[in-house]
Amino acid sequence: MYNEPREARVTRDVVWERRIIAARRRAALVDRAMTGLLALAALGLALVLSAIIFIILRAGLPALSWSFLTSASSITDPGGGIGPQIFVSIYVLVLSLLIATPVGVGAAIYLAEYARPGPATNAIRFSTEALASVPSVVFGVFGAIIFLTTMSLGFSVLSGSLTLALLNLPLMVRIAEDAIRSVPVAYREASLALGASRWETIRKAVLPSALPGIITALVLTGGRILGETAPLILTTGTTISPNARYSLNPLQTGETLAVHIWVLKIVGVPGLKDAQLVADGSAAVLLLIVLLINLAMAFFTTRLTRRLRGVGRAPRAGGSKKG
């Protein structure tokens, strides 16, 4: 090496330098190409979502009218509405939230405030996690076994609501527990220092400031209940009895809006000429509700959190800009 002529050494250095420059250039090129590709993937996803919303609304909005939303559905003549389906959807929503909320929030309070590490707590935690991973159709099958057959409730609004309550328990427990845990320890300490008991502390100090999170849990669960289809086909059934359209009897069979779309498109209603239009209209209604829920959540969670925790009234950096 040392007796190598100077020129040869220089040319070797030049060759290496060229290689390095070429490699750098290649890397920069790959970098740019991959950046473009990744941006394209994200853009594609956003475009698909806009297309989905646009297509559903374009097909469904012409069908919407007050009479469509309120009148009863027809299996023969065009011009039928979705009033009974909307009624059943709300009924199932309210009933399953009434069942799930006490259990879900109660379990969350237990896990966040009372539970001590041990086998019982582990079992509860593990089962919540396991329950969250179960596909919704399996809940439907379970509901069909337990509520329809064993408890002989038959295809009914009550069976469906119980099934959906069970399905949504894990989500509710998780969000409510997070909300309760995120309440500052200082609140508890202050309350206990004033001589309040543990239960009084939970009721008067912890729960009020965890309320926004608990409401979030309810709204998210509500959105899922409105869109749920498979478990309801197996538990509430796919028909609404014509002589019990707006009946509050929980043992009636029912058909929610989401199930109605499925029935119109898959099971088929042979005599109905405007089935496609009714399905499109129902899909638009469902989509609008879902969009509304998400928008409302985005707007209100921050504001609700501030107001209920009493932070909104205190002057804060950045907070005064909006007011």
Added chain:
Amino acid sequence: MRLRQGVLAQSIFFTAAAIVAISTAALLLFTGSRGLAVFSFMGPGEFFLGTSWNQNDQTFGVLPLLLGSLLTVGLTLLISGPLALGVAIFMVEIAPDPVRRVMRTVVELFAALPSVIYGLLGLTLVVPWVRVITGGGLGKGILAAVIVLVFMTQPTMVSIAEDALRALPESLREGALAVGATRWQMIWRVLLPAARPGLITAVVLGTGRAVGETIAVQMVIGNITSRLPESLVRGATTMPAAIVTQLPEATSPEHRAALIMVAFLLLLITFGLIAAVRAAGAIGSPRRPTRRRRLTPTARPAAAKGAIDV
């Protein structure tokens, strides 16, 4: 009085928590026992290796359902995994803040859309498109189901992958850039390997979503259970789709038991996936195992004491 109230409150909350645990146990127990009843009608071989599921001649071989699910989910992952990973990388490493916020809303809305709307769109857009490119046939089949599922699995995968990438320490990025790596080299050679456990979790949970998806798949796959899936564009079925199609009208005890057994298999598969996620987490992150290991020494003396007492 106050004490009694406190005790009452605690026991009520414990009951609520116990209901959750009991429900899970009941779910396993009832689907398991009712499902395993199928083996009083036929042998396990006939059930697990049978290539036809036909309620008319009472043959219930689970392979058409199982293979249909396997093909659908496998193909979905091949497309949606890289796509979700790309979107997550874009959101964490490339996009400026406003774009990132828009993308997060997009992902949240994908998650919020009800499956029946995905199914409806699959039926009115994807199925006709498949019919056109294959030049005939019904258009319903695994391909249509895969296209729908790719979008349905995005929210799960993107949000978990995003969290995994975001959780990486900034020093990794700084180190890579300091030695002259381009951004892509940093992502490819440093960030992705470092985030691997989180990314695996993302894919596994996305798999769970795809395996369990029912209505959207049922609407576009054609629901042919009587034979093995023949091609991607001919009618097929998946496990959940078969359940929701046939259970409401299943009258014979064999048929019901067989369908419940399929639900039980589905349950076992999802529990298996959760176990896989936990295993991936335990192997991947070095922090968790040490924390767990630290717990055991305190547990061990207690156990040893108990042994001495006995």
